[in-house]
Each structure stands twice: as C-alpha cells, then as structure tokens.
Amino acid sequence: MTIIEAQDLRKTYRSRSGDVHALDGLSLSVPEGTVKGLLGPNGAGKTTAVKVLNTLLRPDSGTATVAGVDVLRDPEGVRRVIGASGQYAAVDEHLTGRENLEMVGRLYHLGGSTAKGRAQELLEQFDLVDAGDRPVKGFSGGMRRRIDLACALVNNPQILFLDEPTTGLDPRSRLGLWEVIKTLVGEGTTVLLTTQYLEEADYLADDISVIDHGTVIADGTADELKAQVGGHRVVVTLVDAGQSGAAREVLRRHGTDDVQADSAGRTLSVPVDGGPQTLQQVLAALGEAGVELHDAGMRRPTLDDVFLTLTGREQADDTDVDVKESA
C-alpha cells in the first residue's frame, strides 16, 4: 500500500536574481514499510520536496498525501503521524538534550510522565545519557544531529522524514544510526530520506529516486539503477595523470558509453560489454600506447556511476561531485 504519494509538485522561489524552480513537476510514491532514498546534486530540490511532504512548505501546485491524509488540507493530521529531522538541526541551544526531548513529547500531548520516560529511552538509544543534562549549546555537531534525530522519534512515528540524517556523523555514529533506521523499518516504519552518501542509499533504501532540477529523473531499486548504466566497467588508475589523454582515447574505443574520470584525472572508467577478455584487450592496447598503470580491474557499476551518468551531463557547476567528461 502506498503511504506517501506526491503528484506533480511545483514550487518556485522568486528572488531578485530570477526565479528558481525548486520543484518542477515532482511525483513520488513510497510503499508502506519501505525506505525511499532521494538522491540528487546540491540544489536539486530534495529538501524542498521533503518540506512539502512534512507540511513545512506549501507547494504552488500539485497534491500530496501522507498516510492517506492530504498534506495541504489537513497538515495537523499529517503532523500527528510523522517525525521529521531537517537538514540543519532544529533543537534549542539553551535547553538540555533531555529538556528538548521532553518539550517535544509534551507538544505531542503525551503527558508529562510519558514524555519524561520517552526522553530517557531516546537518550539511551542515541548514546547521549552522559551529555543529556547539558545545554545543547555545548554539544558537538554530531551530538546535535543525534539529539535532533531523537526528537523526530519521540512519538514513534509511523512515517519518518530524514533530510541528510548522517551528514556530520562519525563512522561509528553513522553505522549506529543505520541500525536504528533498520530496526524502525523492521517494526513497520516508513522512511523517506535524502542523502549525499551513495553507500547509505545502497544499504538502507529499498527504492531510490534520483532528482535533478526539481523532478525525478530515475526511479528504481539500487540494482535496477545500476543495470541502467550498463554492465561491468573497466577501471584503470594511472601512474601519471599526464597520460590521461592517451588512456581516455583507448578506453573510449573499447567502451560502450562515455569515459568517466575522477577529479585528478588519474582514475578512469568506462562501461564495457564483454567480460575479462575485454579487460585483456584494453590492457594490451594501453601497453601499446605506452600508458603506465598503477592499478586495473573490472567492477560492477556503483551508485556513484548511476549518479554521475544520470546527473552529470547537464550538471551546472553548483555541485562538488566529480565531473563527468565526454571523450
């Protein structure tokens, strides 16, 4: 059953320097009990989409329902069943972690003692018991992030919106949060999350929507998306970045699509049709061309390849991901 549904959402921000179409006909649907990952370059419209669905923002047009409730007609009905954590932590600096959680519990009308108990549970779950009675002002970025996430879970929400939940977390906290999310999903929670970490989407998301310029440009499971960008890839790392021109020329001849390079130009990859024989041919050709290799191999496409292939072509320079180059 579909529990989050968005149809043709549009939102334009007007500013002196011109209009920004943050959402340009975006549609989404998320089945109950699954995790949907939103991927996309900076400025793609991920945060705007999440804010429309969690009632923070009214779209200019389009419709959306969450748990069967119309986001525009009954925002309060939506708020009762969701938990939300934004891209930037929204907690009160002067309150302690525990007071923040208790306040949120009271505003969910849980009653004083339930709110207190729930605050304690969440402090334990998020490893914040020691810091819980200090004002958030003195928290590190990661601790702030965690207390913000804990605030989103106070009401055991049926649906959870997480905008870049693990940005700024250390690897241990990130893994910890992944486990928390897995557990919640195991208990039936539906999660919509945005992320800049493709391995996070790969690990957590049942379904991924790639967004660019305010609209969904690709949809599917991680495997389906990877299949879209082709089969295996030959990847080579050069000893000298100066030879990347020659290497790119060889790869282009053996590949089935454009050659991609990392920002330093030392690691190049191209999708290919064949198996190991193709790798041998490529290596032989590189040898003839006098290109020295540091490393070479074949691998299945990753979500990074999906991301670059789908969003690279017309990408403006407002993104920090590696730029795809056409040979």
Added chain:
Amino acid sequence: MSTQTAPAPAARPTAPGSGMGTWASDVWTVTWRNLIKFRRNPEMLLFAVLQPIMFVLLFSQVYAGSIQIEGGDYTNYLMAGIFGQTVLFGSTFSGFQMAQDLKEGMIDRFRTLPMHDSAVLFGRTNADLALNAISMVIMMLTGLAVGWRFTDGWVSFLGGVAILLVFSYAFSWVMTLLGIIVPTPEVINNASFMILFPLTFISNAFVQTDTLPRVLEVIANWNPISALVQAARELFGNTGDAPTPDTWPMQNPVVTVIVGSILLMVIFVPLAVNRFRQASSR
C-alpha cells in the same frame, strides 16, 4: 547507539490536537521553554535586571537636582516615566526572540508537531510578560531605595502596576508580529531604538510637557506613551501640582491605556497568528 528499544505503544500521541485543554498545555510548554532560555541566557537577565536599576539611579541622581516639578519631588515624578520606558523596551524582546527562533530553525521543529500554531506566540508573549514583571519589581525596589514613595494607597498602587503590565503585554504582540516579518533579529533592535527612543523622550516620561517647545509639546500630549506614564503616575500619586495637559488622552489616561491595549490585542493577535502560519524559517 544501542538499537533495541521496544516501541512504547503509550508514546503514540493520544489526545487530539484541538481543544482548549491541549491549547493551554501547548502554551504552557512553550512558555516554560522560553523561561528556561531566559534563565540560561545571562545577557538577557542583565538587560532585564541591571538596565532598569541603572536608569532609576542615573535619572534620579543626575537630574533630581536640576529638573523642577511643580509642588513635587523629581524622584517621585520620574519613576512612572522610567517604568513606562522599561516596559516599552521590554516588549521588544518578543520581536527579537521571535525573529531569533525563526532564524535558528526552532520554528521548523514546532511546525512539524501537532501543536497549536498560536501557542508558539502566546508562549512567547507570556514569558516576556513574566520577564517584564521581574524588571518591574526590581525597578520598584530600587526606586524605593532612592526615596520614591507611592502615596495613594495599595489598591491604587496595584492598579498602576497592572496598567503598566497590561500595556506591555499588548505591545509585545505588535513586536511579535514585527519579529515574524523582519529578515533578521538585528533589524528589530535597530528599528525599535529608532522608533521607541523618540517616542519616550518626546513625552512626559522625564519632564513636564509644558517645558517642551510648542510643536513637541503638542506631540507629547497626544503621545500614547504620555498617557501610559500619566496613568501610572496618577495611580501612584506622583503627579505633584504639575498641571494635567488638556488633551483627551491626558485627561483620561487610564481609559486611554486600557482601551488602547485592548485595541492593540484585537488587531495584532490575529494578524500575528495569521502571519506566523504563513512564515517559514529562514
């Protein structure tokens, strides 16, 4: 992070998000949060506590010798003026804090919760009223220490305190609306100083208006702040023999302030709530 926490079924929100009961509880929760913030924010307390003390001492000690009040004593005359000025400036907190909350994203948290939108605003003005009341007590104690006396009895005295606080509450709604509209909290501070300083100085707060140049005297006699100060001054029995200017507000200052405060609330509470519903964080 440990992961195994059984879901607490009781933690699902039970009460519906409407009704007076949940509204009152929301208002109280937000008020409580704002009061904690005051307590943990030394700058704020300093402003609320030290500034009034400083004003009472400075004005009473520096000007008492040079400003004459007909048939009265300047310290007595002055106090209502300082009280009026302090509650007026105290109300700007509401605007500043509102803008601050919008800037820091706290409002985004509130707005994803099934709480009453208006509770955010009432919690704001309630907390600021409490802060203003504390300022007032401290000012009065300081005043008593430098020789100020109220002379019309307790009932009248409490009436004077009440009218100052009623006005401060009503005016804090004006500032709350401004706080929602302005782009940054600093704008509130600058704008309020630009407007409120002339408003208190071109009034009867510190001098008799008949000592002012003719044009300023007319402005001062119609200035709502003059009516506020006049009301408190009369209720404290501190007018001396100073003549009451013969404009309607100055002749009927208590009615003017009460009707004025009600009007401010009738206009600005709905405006602020409505505007808040549309405002998103910055």
